[in-house]
Amino acid sequence: xxVLFAAVVQVRNLLFDLGLLKVEVSPARAVCVGNLAxxxxxxxxxxxxxxxxxxxxxxxxxxxxxYGRTSKGLRRLEAAELDPAEYGDEPCQIxxxxxxxxxxxxxxxxxxxxxxxxxxxxxxxxxDDAYQHRYAGRHVNVLLTTYxxxxxxxxxxxxxxxxxxxxxxxxADMIVVTKCPPAIPNRAEVSAAIRRxxxxxxxxxxxLTYMSVQYQNCVGTGKALVxxxxxxxxxxxxxxxxxxxxxxxxxxxxxxxxxxVVLAALKKTLAxxxxxxxxxxxxxxxxxxxxxxxxGWQRLPIGVVQIRMEFFxxxxxxxxxxxxxxx
Numbered sequence: 198x199x200v201l202f203a204a205v206v207q208v209r210n211l212l213f214d215l216g217l218l219k220v221e222v223s224p225a226r227a228v229c230v231g232n233l234a235x236x237x238x239x240x241x242x243x244x245x246x247x248x249x250x251x252x253x254x255x256x257x258x259x260x261x262x263x264y265g266r267t268s269k270g271l272r273r274l275e276a277a278e279l280d281p282a283e284y285g286d287e288p289c290q291i292x293x294x295x296x297x298x299x300x301x302x303x304x305x306x307x308x309x310x311x312x313x314x315x316x317x318x319x320x321x322x323x324x325d326d327a328y329q330h331r332y333a334g335r336h337v338n339v340l341l342t343t344y345x346x347x348x349x350x351x352x353x354x355x356x357x358x359x360x361x362x363x364x365x366x367x368x369a370d371m372i373v374v375t376k377c378p379p380a381i382p383n384r385a386e387v388s389a390a391i392r393r394x395x396x397x398x399x400x401x402x403x404x405l406t407y408m409s410v411q412y413q414n415c416v417g418t419g420k421a422l423v424x425x426x427x428x429x430x431x432x433x434x435x436x437x438x439x440x441x442x443x444x445x446x447x448x449x450x451x452x453x454x455x456x457x458v459v460l461a462a463l464k465k466t467l468a469x470x471x472x473x474x475x476x477x478x479x480x481x482x483x484x485x486x487x488x489x490x491x492x493g494w495q496r497l498p499i500g501v502v503q504i505r506m507e508f509f510x511x512x513x514x515x516x517x518x519x520x521x522x523x524x
Contacts, residue, residue, distance in 0.1 A: 199356040206353070206361045213331045220334045221307035224314035225258075226321050227335040228521050231328025233348040233365055234358045237428025237451065238341040239375040241287045241480070242405065242506040244325050248295045250514075251321070252522055256299075258317060260309045260333075261288045261325040263302030265452040271303040271312055281484045286426075286452055287325070289483040306333035321522070328368075329360055337520055340369035342391075344377040344402075349390040366394040371520055373513075375506065376432070377404045401513035403506050407436040410476060410500035413486070417474030417498025420444060422467050424477045424485070426453035433502060437476065445470035455484050460492045467497075474498040 212218045228247070232238040244259060251257050263272070263285030272284055276296040279289040284302050292300045299317055303309040306327050313319060327333060328340065342348045348366060351357045366372065372391055381387070381402060388400045410417075421442060425433065426449040437444055447466055449459065466472075475497060477485060482501045489495060508514045 199353045202355070203353040203362045207364075210331070210361070210365065218332070221310045221332055223322060223334045223336070224310055225319045226337075226523075227324060227333070228321065228337040228339065229324040229327045229330075229333075229335045230339050230341065231324070231326050232341045233328070233361055233363065234342065234346065234351060235354065235360055236358060238343050239403075239405065239506060240326055240341060241290060242504055243339070243341060243373070243375070244291060244323055245294055246506045247323055247517075247521060248291070248298055250518055255321060255522070256319040257295075257321045257323060258299040258301060258313055258319045259288070259291055259323045259325055260301050260303060260306055260327070261285065261291075262304055262327075263288050264326075265454075266302065268302075269304070271301060271305075271308055273312075273317075274300040274302070279483060281487070282454070286480050286483055290480050291325075293483055294479065306330045309333075328365075337371075338369045339517070339520075340366055340372045340398075341375050342372065344374050344381070344387070347374065347387060347390065349387075349394070363394050366391070366398075369395055369398045371399050371401065371517060373401045373403055373517075375403050375405075376429070377402050377509065379404065381509075399513070399516055401517070402509045403513075404509065405432060406505045406507050407433065408503040408505060410502055412498055412500045413482070414489075415496070415498050417476075417500055419473035420471060421474045421476040421500070422447060422463070422470060422472040424463060424475055424481060425449065426481055426484070427451055427478055433478065433504075436502070442476070444476065445472055455488050455492075457491075460488060464492065474500060476500045476502060479503055 266285040274292045281289050301309050351359050353359045421444040423444045423446040428451045
């Protein structure tokens with residue numbers, strides 16, 4: 198099955214390379230942030246990084262599929278009405294953190310281009326998870342791969358976790374190894390393995406920084422219940438342990454909804470573990486904030502940990518910002 202899947206994807210890529218499949222021209226400078234693998238490589242923190250360092254006054258539009266949403270078609274997010282069920286949790290997270298930026302969700306990125314051209318003049322378009330969405334033209338491809346599971350050691354679905362063969366890395370203008378530990382003893386070997394598939398792109402290394410807990414209602418103390426619905430919560434656990442925070446944990450599936458059944462289970466765990474507060478992520482807070490009253494947590498301290506991406510080398514940061522924003 199993997200051989201057949203890879204063959205189909207390679208034929209599709211060849212048709213794009215030969216110009217036989219129509220590509221929608223971007224109405225502004227378009228930058229794609231994506232990956233070869235299915236699953237979390239840190240795309241949302243990366244998009245937020247780009248927004249954080251955007252030129253002053255730049256008009257940026259983020260275009261995302263809106264994974265996990267119940268709606269269909271193109272939707273424009275409004276800061277006053279962020280519904281994860283309607284738009285997806287990660288687009289809501291981005292809009293909440295950067296309300297001055299526009300965020301669209303659309304399965305067809307080319308449709309978003311046409312909307313932007315007619316309704317939303319901008320300077321930059323940031324395509325979230327669109328590496329394989331080649332119908333949407335772009336000026337820059339940034340490929341992310343995790344240190345723990347680099348694409349160079351993975352295989353095409355279903356044998357592995359890759360959406361396309363490793364050769365797809367050749368389209369990247371920059372490759373960033375994400376979620377790196379503080380020390381990388383095999384950095385040269387990782388870089389060399391990547392360059393076998395793309396010798397021209399800069400290879401950079403980045404890690405995640407966990408900010409101090411920000412309480413949303415009242416300050417919490419004592420044991421916490423750490424609640425997450427992210428791809429990999431273990432680094433968050435390590436951070437909280439390093440801060441001396443006592444906690445129990447509930448790890449839901451990535452993008453999980455906070456249904457009545459889930460809330461009932463969480464309330465039971467809070468009581469059984471004698472937890473005095475909840476600590477969660479930004480991605481989860483956009484969902485939990487909408488169920489606080491339903492869960493009866495108005496007086497329960499809820500703390501949110503912001504996760505930021507940071508490069509190990511400032512030269513890599515400068516290269517990325519030149520690549521994306523010019524200058």
